[in-house]
Amino acid sequence: MDPRAILTAASQMPFHHSFREMDMDSSRDLRKEEIRDFLNKQGDDVNEVEFNTLFSIMDLDLDGSVSFKEAKAHQERELQTIMESLNQPYP
Numbered sequence: 272m273d274p275r276a277i278l279t280a281a282s283q284m285p286f287h288h289s290f291r292e293m294d295m296d297s298s299r300d301l302r303k304e305e306i307r308d309f310l311n312k313q314g315d316d317v318n319e320v321e322f323n324t325l326f327s328i329m330d331l332d333l334d335g336s337v338s339f340k341e342a343k344a345h346q347e348r349e350l351q352t353i354m355e356s357l358n359q360p361y362p
């Protein structure tokens with residue numbers, strides 16, 4: 272199987288689940304605190320500067336929360352980056 276196909280499947284499947292898990296108040300928008308809590312629960316050690324950078328990348332319309340569409344777009348960009356790195360020849 273093409274490793275890229277596996278990556279695509281793996282990155283798509285847990286997405287809906289993760290978004291719902293993060294969206295504590297079911298508003299369908301992720302507030303900063305919700306994403307923060309989620310990262311903390313996962314044990315991700317993200318400092319304030321890194322977190323704010325991540326959030327500003329995800330919040331495309333700058334309304335202070337990350338909608339499902341924004342989160343999905345972010346994930347697709349990340350996937351694109353992975354794909355591009357797979358297409359690079361070995362150094």
Ligand SMILES: [Ca+2]
Nearest residue numbers: 330334336337
């Ligand atoms: Ca937004």
